[in-house]
Amino acid sequence: MALLEVKNLKKVYSTRFSNQQVQALSNVSFTVEEGEYVAIMGESGSGKTTLLNILASLDKTTSGQVLLNGRDITGIKEKEIAEFRRKNLGFVFQDFNLLDTFSIKDNIFLPLVLSKEVYPIMNQKLKVLAPKLGIEDLLEKYPYEISGGQKQRVAVARALITHPQVVLADEPTGALDSKSTDQLLEVFDKINDEGQTILMVTHSTKAASYAKRVLFIRDGEVFHQIYKGNQTNQQMYQSISETLTLLAAGGK
Amino acid sequence: MKLFFYPRLALRNIRKNAKIYIPYLLTSTFTVAMFYIIHSLSINGAYDDMTVGARTLPIIMELGTYVVIIFAIIFLFYINSFIIKRRKKEVALYNILGMEKKHIMYMMFYETLITSMFSLIVGILFGVVFSKLLFLILIHMAHISTPFDFVIPMESIIRTFLLFIAIYFISYLFNVLQIQLANPIELLRSSQSGEKEPRTKWVMTLLGLVTLGGGYYIAQTIEKPVEAMLLFFVAVVLVIIGTYCLFTAGSITLLKILKRNKRFYYKTRHFTSVSQMIYRMKQNAVGLASICILCTCILVMLSSTVSLYITVQDSTNMIVNEQLRITLMSSEGKNITEEVNQIYNKSLKQFEMNDIQIKTIVKKECYFASGSYFEKNFTIGGYNDDKYTGITAMSLDEFNQAFHQKQELKDDEILIACNFENIKDHLTINGKTFKVKSVVDEPYFLTQKYSNIEKDMTVVFSSDKTLNKSLFNEEYSAPTMSHSISIDFEDIEDSEKALEIVRSHIPSNMSMYNQSQFEMQNEYFEVFGSLFFLGIFLGIVFLMAAILIMYYKQLSEGYEDQKRYEIMQNVGMSQKEVKQSIRSQVLIFFFLPLIVAAIHMAFAFKMIVKMFSFLVLSDISLFVWCTIISIAILAIIYSIVYSLTAKVYYKIVKVE
Numbered sequence: 001m002a003l004l005e006v007k008n009l010k011k012v013y014s015t016r017f018s019n020q021q022v023q024a025l026s027n028v029s030f031t032v033e034e035g036e037y038v039a040i041m042g043e044s045g046s047g048k049t050t051l052l053n054i055l056a057s058l059d060k061t062t063s064g065q066v067l068l069n070g071r072d073i074t075g076i077k078e079k080e081i082a083e084f085r086r087k088n089l090g091f092v093f094q095d096f097n098l099l100d101t102f103s104i105k106d107n108i109f110l111p112l113v114l115s116k117e118v119y120p121i122m123n124q125k126l127k128v129l130a131p132k133l134g135i136e137d138l139l140e141k142y143p144y145e146i147s148g149g150q151k152q153r154v155a156v157a158r159a160l161i162t163h164p165q166v167v168l169a170d171e172p173t174g175a176l177d178s179k180s181t182d183q184l185l186e187v188f189d190k191i192n193d194e195g196q197t198i199l200m201v202t203h204s205t206k207a208a209s210y211a212k213r214v215l216f217i218r219d220g221e222v223f224h225q226i227y228k229g230n231q232t233n234q235q236m237y238q239s240i241s242e243t244l245t246l247l248a249a250g251g252k
Numbered sequence: 253m254k255l256f257f258y259p260r261l262a263l264r265n266i267r268k269n270a271k272i273y274i275p276y277l278l279t280s281t282f283t284v285a286m287f288y289i290i291h292s293l294s295i296n297g298a299y300d301d302m303t304v305g306a307r308t309l310p311i312i313m314e315l316g317t318y319v320v321i322i323f324a325i326i327f328l329f330y331i332n333s334f335i336i337k338r339r340k341k342e343v344a345l346y347n348i349l350g351m352e353k354k355h356i357m358y359m360m361f362y363e364t365l366i367t368s369m370f371s372l373i374v375g376i377l378f379g380v381v382f383s384k385l386l387f388l389i390l391i392h393m394a395h396i397s398t399p400f401d402f403v404i405p406m407e408s409i410i411r412t413f414l415l416f417i418a419i420y421f422i423s424y425l426f427n428v429l430q431i432q433l434a435n436p437i438e439l440l441r442s443s444q445s446g447e448k449e450p451r452t453k454w455v456m457t458l459l460g461l462v463t464l465g466g467g468y469y470i471a472q473t474i475e476k477p478v479e480a481m482l483l484f485f486v487a488v489v490l491v492i493i494g495t496y497c498l499f500t501a502g503s504i505t506l507l508k509i510l511k512r513n514k515r516f517y518y519k520t521r522h523f524t525s526v527s528q529m530i531y532r533m534k535q536n537a538v539g540l541a542s543i544c545i546l547c548t549c550i551l552v553m554l555s556s557t558v559s560l561y562i563t564v565q566d567s568t569n570m571i572v573n574e575q576l577r578i579t580l581m582s583s584e585g586k587n588i589t590e591e592v593n594q595i596y597n598k599s600l601k602q603f604e605m606n607d608i609q610i611k612t613i614v615k616k617e618c619y620f621a622s623g624s625y626f627e628k629n630f631t632i633g634g635y636n637d638d639k640y641t642g643i644t645a646m647s648l649d650e651f652n653q654a655f656h657q658k659q660e661l662k663d664d665e666i667l668i669a670c671n672f673e674n675i676k677d678h679l680t681i682n683g684k685t686f687k688v689k690s691v692v693d694e695p696y697f698l699t700q701k702y703s704n705i706e707k708d709m710t711v712v713f714s715s716d717k718t719l720n721k722s723l724f725n726e727e728y729s730a731p732t733m734s735h736s737i738s739i740d741f742e743d744i745e746d747s748e749k750a751l752e753i754v755r756s757h758i759p760s761n762m763s764m765y766n767q768s769q770f771e772m773q774n775e776y777f778e779v780f781g782s783l784f785f786l787g788i789f790l791g792i793v794f795l796m797a798a799i800l801i802m803y804y805k806q807l808s809e810g811y812e813d814q815k816r817y818e819i820m821q822n823v824g825m826s827q828k829e830v831k832q833s834i835r836s837q838v839l840i841f842f843f844l845p846l847i848v849a850a851i852h853m854a855f856a857f858k859m860i861v862k863m864f865s866f867l868v869l870s871d872i873s874l875f876v877w878c879t880i881i882s883i884a885i886l887a888i889i890y891s892i893v894y895s896l897t898a899k900v901y902y903k904i905v906k907v908e
Contacts, residue, residue, distance in 0.1 A: 058822070079826070086824030097819040101449075101527045111824050113523045119514045142449060158823065 002031035002067075003197055004055075004166060009064035011050050011220075024050040026220035028064070032166070032199060037192040039211035040201045041240070043247075047220040049170065052201045056089060056168050057081050068165060086111050090159030094171035096151040098143040098158075105139040108158045115162065125161050133157050133187055149180025156187060160196070167191075169200040173207045185210045205244065209237040218247055258355075262362035265342075271900070272335055272807065277370060279331065279800050283324045284375025284416055286793055289383045290316045292408040293390060308775075309394055312782040319790055325419055327797050332423040334804050336430055338811075343431055357428055364427075368420035376412060380404055386789075393561070394781035395774060450534040452508045453501035460497025467491035471859040484863055491852060492545060499541035503533045524820065524833050528813070529840065536805055540845050543798045547849035547886065548856075550791045555853075555879040556860055557787035561780040562874060564773055572767045574612075574696050574738040576747040578754055579765040581734045588762060589617065592735040595757045602753045609742035614696045616654040617735050618646040618710075621723060625707065629680045632723060641672075641707040644699055645723055647716045655694045659712075665689045667712035669698045681711070681722050696738040744770050795886065799893045802842060806897045810904035817905040827906075834902055842894045850883050 009028040014021045024047045032038050042048045053059035054074075055066060061074045068088060076084050091097075098107050105126065112122045130136045133153045138146055146154070152172060159167050169188075173181040181204070189210055192198055200211060208214045210233060216224040224243055228236050266273050294313035346356055383404075467490030470483050507530045511517050517526055533540075560567075580595070582588040596615050603610060623632035624639035632643075646654075648661045659667065666686045668675055678687050692712070700708035713719040737754070741747055747770040758764050817830055825833075857879065861872055 056822075079828070082821070082824050082826030082829070089824075091822055093822070097822060099527075099816055099819055101531050101816070103449075106523075106527065109518065110523070110820070113518050114520055114824055114829065116520055117518075119518045122518065144448075 003034040003036075003069060004032040004199070005065075005067040005070075006030050006051075006055075007065040007067070009051070009054065009066065010062045011047070011054065011059070012062045023220055025054075028217070028220070028222055030215060030222055030225070032197060034197055035192070035195050037188070037198045037210070037212040038200070039208035039214045040199070040217060041203070041205075041208050041214055041244070042217035042223075046217045048201045048217050051217065052168060052170055052199075055166075055199065056091065057085055083115075086115055086162060088165045090162060090164035090167040092152070092155050092159050092167065092169040092172045094174035096143075096148070096155050096175070098151055098154060100143050102143075103139070104135065104141050104143070104146070104154050107143070107154060108139075108161055110158065111162050122161075126157075129157055129161055132190065134183075147180070148176050149183055152176060152180065152184050153187060156184070156191075160191065165197060167196060167198045169198065169202075171202055171204075172200060173202065173204050181206065205237055205240050208240050209233045211236075214240055214243075216243060216247060223247065258358045259362045259366070261359050262366055265359070265363060266366060269335075269339065269342075272338055272804075273367070275800060275803055276331055276335060277367060279796065280328060280367065280371035281375040281378065282796060283320075283328065283793075284371050284412060285379040285382065286789070287317070287320050287324060287415065288376050288379030288408055288412045289386055290320050290789065291411055292379070292383045292405050293387060295405055295407060296387065296403070308779050309390075309396070309782040312779070312786055316786045316789060320793060321415065323793060323797065324415070327800075328419050329423060329426075331800070331804065332426065334808065336427045338808065340430070340434065344434075344437075353432060356431055360427055360431070361424065364420055364424040368417065372413060372416055375416075376409060379408075379412070386785075390782065390785045393777075393785050395777035450504050450530060452505050454505065456497050456501030457505045460494045460502050462494075463490045464494025464498060467494055468855040471855050474859050474862055484859060487856075487859065491856075495544055495848065495852070496538070496541045499533075499544070500537040503537060504530060507533065520829065521832070521836070524825075525836050525840075528816070528837060532809065532837070532841070536809075536841070539801060539805060540841070543801060544845035544848045544852075546794050546798050547846055548852045550794050550886065551849060551853045551879065551882050552856065552860065553787040554791050554882040555875060556864060557780065557784040558878045558882075559875040560864065561777075561784040562878075564776045564780055568769045568772045568776060571700075571772065572769055573698070573700075575741055575744050575769045576739045576750060577696075577767045578737045578739075578751070579734055580736070580758070581763050581765075582761060583763045584761050586761075587733070588735070589733075591759065591762070592617075595754065596737065598757050599750075599754045603750060606749060606753070608746045608750055608753075611740040611742055612695060612738075613740075614654055614738045615735065616646060616696075616738075617650050617733055618644050619719070619723070619733055620644055625709075628675060628678065630709075631682055641709060642699070643723075644708075644710040645719050646710075646712055647719055648712055648714050649716075651712045655697070657694075659689075661689060661712070661714040662687075663714050663718055665714065667692050668709060669693065670709040671698055671700055672707045672709075675709075679711075684722055686722075695740075747771075795889060798845070799890070802893065803897050803900075806838060806841070806901050807904070810901040814905050830905070831902060834905065835898060838894065838898045838901060842890060842897070846883075846887060846890055853879060853883070 007029050009025050010023075011025040012021050012023050028047075028051060040048050040051065050059065054061055057073050057076065064074075066073050073084065098104075099110070102110065108126060108129075109122050112125070126139070130139065133156060135150065135153050135157060138150055138154065143151060143154075152175075156167075156172075159169075172188075173184060176184060185207060188198060188200070192212070198211075200207065202208055212228050214226050214228075214236075215222055224247070226236075226239050226243060231239065290313060294310050294317050296310075343356055343360075346359070347353065351359075467487045470487040470490070474483055474487075507526055510522070510526050511530070516522055580588070580592055592615075600613075620642070621632055622640065622642050623630055625631075625641040626639050630641065630643065648659060648667075651657065651667065652659060661667065664684075664686055666679065666688060667690055668679065668688050669692045674691070676688055676691060678685055680686070692710070698708060698710050700706050713722065739747070739750060741750065747768050751766060751768060755764065817825075817834075821827075821830060857876075861875060864875075
């Protein structure tokens with residue numbers, strides 16, 4: 001059984017003051033196996049952010065199902081959503097979303113504290129995780145004292161510390177310089193090698209070229225997908241570029 | 253169309269920013285109305301008709317006017333600066349979209365014009381309507397009977413206009429300056445760059461603890477009322493310093509200690525609250541401390557004026573036991589017993605003719621002197637210390653006659669009454685020891701029966717000769733005999749008439765001194781009644797200020813926390829947890845000043861009682877109740893505003 005199964009997902013927005021309806025997702029279906037590293041690409045307005053929000057249970061579907069380990073997450077009650085999200089999903093955002101009132105350490109602890117974990121265990125988890133992400137020296141600092149790349153690695157640590165089933169990343173390299181981007185993508189590679197399932201929405205061909213599989217979305221549908229297989233990052237980059245060109249040209 | 257462009261734009265801006273403008277308009281209107289009312293009360297022509305003595309009321313109202321002026325200036329400027337801070341971004345947008353600063357100034361001018369005209373006109377209208385009502389309440393509270401003559405004083409309207417137009421204009425200039433100085437990019441960029449976590453300030457925390465402790469200690473240990481008047485200010489200043497230090501440094505120190513306690517800090521309920529409170533305290537401590545002081549002022553003012561007012565009657569009883577006491581003395585040092593008897597008899601007849609019903613009347617001849625008393629030892633002379641005691645002395649004959657008794661005394665025996673100690677067995681007067689035959693408990697025997705400030709005793713000697721020999725000697729000037737007539741009426745209002753009758757019989761070689769409870773009560777009612785009125789009036793004004801500052805603070809906090817709560821919800825904080833976190837923070841924020849104010853009040857209690865015992869406050873348990881009720885009322889109003897504010901705050905930070 002696949003870890004994540006998306007079936008016939010449809011999302012229609014209706015604006016508040018008119019009857020005009022906007023179809024963000026028309027019919028999206030795909031599956032993600034455990035341990036996969038999937039990138040979702042598409043132009044602005046293609047519906048990829050809507051898709052991620054639905055996967056993150058931040059948004060409701062109009063119709064269709066999203067199964068995580070066989071459980072339909074679209075049917076989870078409002079009350080349980082926060083807990084579900086905390087236990088099963090890890091998030092990495094474009095603009096880091098670190099809280100400036102917390103130290104780095106406390107930012108990483110936040111989801112654990114919300115899950116009522118005791119301090120010694122939290123600390124234990126952090127001790128294992130921090131060296132992998134190269135943030136051991138930052139723990140006592142505050143977000144305003146560290147660079148963007150460091151912030152994003154901290155955000156990754158926060159996403160990973162709950163051992164989520166899936167890490168959802170929304171344009172994780174969007175606010176980073178090229179060097180930080182490389183570092184972050186290597187971190188993603190490494191954690192994926194250790195078995196972490198990652199689902200990433202991105203504009204960046206380079207970021208996508210690190211993924212094992214790339215889904216292309218256009219006009220609210222999965223338009224195409226390519227597997228990395230044995231290709232190097234360079235070759236993968238090439239294939240993605242070609243597909244994007246094709247997509248832009250409007251071919252089928 | 254161009255003609256109305258800016259006014260229309262201004263009106264739209266105000267409507268769009270209703271969340272901050274509605275409370276502003278309300279407050280500003282309210283402040284205008286309050287100023288108009290207090291000013292019109294202070295200059296009302298109706299007072300001119302009042303009796304000569306009744307001039308304290310306008311003076312007290314005038315005092316209130318000054319307080320309201322100072323308050324209005326500070327308060328309206330504060331809110332204005334808050335509003336302009338919130339609107340900077342919007343103004344910058346206009347600037348970038350092509351409006352010149354000149355145009356923005358026009359726009360803001362019309363905004364100011366609209367809001368200030370609204371506040372002034374509506375405020376004065378409300379003021380006119382309610383000043384009549386409040387005038388009646390004030391007159392009633394001060395027990396003033398005056399031919400009703402209520403006018404709308406033009407002077408008050410003009411003053412109100414001038415004062416508030418000046419305030420609005422200066423705030424407008426301030427806003428223009430702010431806009432002129434800033435460049436649009438700066439204005440647009442919100443100050444989201446992270447702030448440094450505040451440091452623990454041990455020195456200030458310790459200073460706060462020491463000053464607050466010192467203030468409390470002084471308040472607890474003050475014994476003498478006169479001393480209290482002086483030390484009172486020392487204690488107040490210490491407590492104010494302590495409050496500011498503890499709110500600014502102490503709160504952060506405490507939160508940091510909590511944070512260091514890992515088992516406490518890493519709990520879902522404490523985690524976000526503690527870390528956010530550290531930052532909030534850094535920004536708002538001064539405001540909270542000010543509100544705390546303001547609340548304390550309200551409490552002190554309300555509870556003391558209310559209880560002073562309620563106890564006016566007891567207080568006057570404390571000063572004079574009888575409704576009317578007339579003391580007569582010869583201004584030439586002659587014996588005037590005969591004349592006094594004549595006056596007494598004539599007056600009695602006239603009382604009957606004028607239908608003045610008398611409950612009790614006592615006429616007595618006695619000597620007044622003062623000296624020092626210490627451990628059953630009285631020595632005449634010697635003043636200026638806590639042993640100071642007044643003494644009234646009379647002969648047995650006079651006593652028996654005045655009080656219709658048939659007592660007998662040996663030369664070394666006395667009858668006595670004393671208001672500060674129960675002297676039962678013996679008393680030494682100027683070195684000679686007398687045996688106390690009995691303690692007298694007749695009405696008006698003691699001059700100051702209930703006073704807890706002045707020590708007083710009355711002694712009856714076996715004869716005039718013993719009296720003079722024992723009490724007075726050549727070293728002191730010859731004793732003057734005085735005659736006093738104490739009267740209680742069936743109807744206290746007769747005392748004025750009775751006094752007039754007695755006065756008409758007094759010849760020029762006699763001096764008369766009178767104490768009338770009725771007159772005193774009128775005076776006290778006027779003073780305490782108008783103080784009470786002012787206490788409530790200013791209490792309402794201060795309360796409104798405190799609440800509004802809270803509201804605006806929460807609002808600005810809400811905008812700042814919006815992003816934070818969004819992140820937390822993304823990371824997996826539930827709506828319920830968000831609500832809880834908000835509730836606990838807003839709760840602490842709101843009620844911390846009130847709780848601290850209540851603690852201040854508790855410590856100040858003893859001192860205030862002592863201080864007012866000087867101004868005659870007789871019933872302490874009443875004062876306790878007044879205080880408790882004041883706190884309760886404050887807490888109720890606070891709670892209502894708290895729940896409203898928490899709702900607005902939650903709406904701001906809620907993630908759709």
